[in-house]
Amino acid sequence: MVVIANLSRVRVTGPMEAYVAGFETELSRLGFTPYSAAAQVRLMAHVSRWLDTRNLGVSNLTVGLIEEFFEERRRSYTAFVSPRALQPLVRWLAATGAIAAQTALPRPVQDPPVLTRFEQYLRTERRLQEISVQAQVSRIRRFLNGYTPGGGIGALTAAEVTQALLDEGNGRQPVSVKKFGYVLRSFLRYCLLTGDLDRDLTGATLVVRLPQPSLLPVGVDANQIQRLLEACDRHDPTGKRDYAILLLLARLGIRAGEVAGLRLEDLDWHTAEVLIRGKGAKDERLPVSAELGEALVDYLHIRPRMLQQHEVFCTVKAPWRRLSSPAVWAIVTRACQRAGLEPFSPHRLRRSLAESMINADISLAAIGQVLRHDDPVTTANYARVDVTRLRTIAQPWPAEGGLS
Known part of the structure; x- marks a missing residue:
């Protein structure tokens, strides 16, 4: 004993x-x-x-x-x-x-071969990040378990596809149904191309339209960002970590998943650059300012040295493990609460960076390069925040009686 x-x-x-x-x-x-x-x-x-x-x-x-x-x-x-x-x-x-x-190891899930191949397709051909791969596979697994007819995937009809989307709407938000429909269309298109289906069933997926309360992307103003940063206790290990994460989001405009995936070898102290592993396996190097560099060094001094993972950011309490994308969202939410602000997502800080560059008369092409957008149309979406300039090109409303 x-x-x-x-x-x-x-x-x-x-x-x-x-x-x-x-x-x-x-x-x-x-x-x-x-x-x-x-x-x-x-x-x-x-x-x-x-x-x-x-x-x-x-x-x-x-x-x-x-x-x-x-x-x-x-x-x-x-x-x-x-x-x-x-x-x-x-x-x-x-x-x-x-x-x-x-x-x-967790008990292995016995997936049908078509789902295993679809998972590999997402990982190798689509080059999605692992968290996106698992999210899509989870949705399709739920669909196959609940709606695959007795004859297998080859016997699938439009009725099962439509019913799956209708059932998805029970108790779930429209955004969740929209994501489910998007993944389901992708899976059905894949099955058609691989011959698992001999007919195109993508037309059976209902179009889910989300309510659009505002067409203007809204960021966070500089004063709110400063309050957010000042709310971090930089004498505490958690505060040091959160401060470095918030600076990365606000100063470089990177995504929550990119923060979670940042690795120690991505920090190049000789050139003062950080390698960002973005969407679609697109890697870009961004400059590290003195402010951000000092915050990262301050955090790395207290980061658990015995942690086996190479990810920069990890949990403060045991057992030590790397942070996930939802964990980064939670850090921003808690920071908002400490600062007395209405909670917002990490993506609002990305929009704030774009808005500040627009106000500084930086071209959309340059903004797209900083935010690492593949499509210029995505960057152009941020131009709509400049309401003052938009008003200069707006046509006056016709006076009463001016319409025939």
């Missing part, structure tokens, strides 16, 4: 007793606080007792057994009741060879 002195005393008996000291070291490496580490070891103790009552050893642990354990644990516990809670222990045991490596 091993006793761990912590905020609480954790007693581990059974087959996992010999692994406690090593797991404690791993939790420390991952950055767990003593309190959080104690909670992890308590969960370990429960698993060990559960295995012991079944005369099983650590090497017998499988994905199926883990799910069975949590099914039983949920009857008596309200915390740490999903397999995800056991991931630190399972991954460490797999890394040490105590259990099979596949036990640390």
Whole structure:
């Protein structure tokens, strides 16, 4: 029996007793606080007792057994009741060879071959970022699971396609239905080209039009951006990270996903440039100002050095892991709340940069180059924010009686 002195005393008996000291070291490496580490070891103790009552050893642990354990644990516990809670222990045991490596992996999804090929097409031919690939595959997986007829994808008709879109509208926002329809059209077009379908069903996808409350793209003014930056506590690790992220968004106009995907090797300190891995695998180098460079250095000094991932930005609390695009959105939202501003998305800061360049009489071609737009029409959309100049070309409204 091993006793761990912590905020609480954790007693581990059974087959996992010999692994406690090593797991404690791993939790420390991952950055767990003593309190959080104690909670992890308590969960370990429960698993060990559960295995012991079944005369099983650590090497017998499988994905199926883990799910069975949590099914039983949920009857008596309200915390740490999903397999995800056991991931630190399972991954460490797999890394040490105590259990099979596949036990640390999520249960594989048995996708039909056509979806597997579509996923590969999105990744290699369309060259979408991984987060976009997985989002599209998830939507098509849901469609195939719910609407594929008994005869398989080849027997699909317009009725199933239309019904899927109608059902998607139940309880979901129009923007979600629009995305679902876009992905579904792309998938049906792909199936037609590959021969999985012998007829074009894209016409069965309903057109979803979103309400347009305003045709003017709206950014954030300079005073609001300054309030946003000043709301970050730069004496705190979280504040240092958030300040650097907000500067990247506001000064370079990069996207949330590009912030999340920024890697250490993308920072070129000799040339004061940063490599941005944009949409469609389009890479561009942007200059790093002294202000931004100092913020990045300030954050990197407190970034966990034992983090194995190369992404620049990661979580502050254990277990340390890279930030996702939604996490960047959450950082902006929290910064707005601290600054007393109405919450807005990271993309508003990108629009703000475009508006400031328009006000500085910078050409649309140059703005498009900074924002890395492929289509000049996309950049031209930002020109509509200059209402003052638009008024100079507006035609006067006809006087009463002037219309026949």
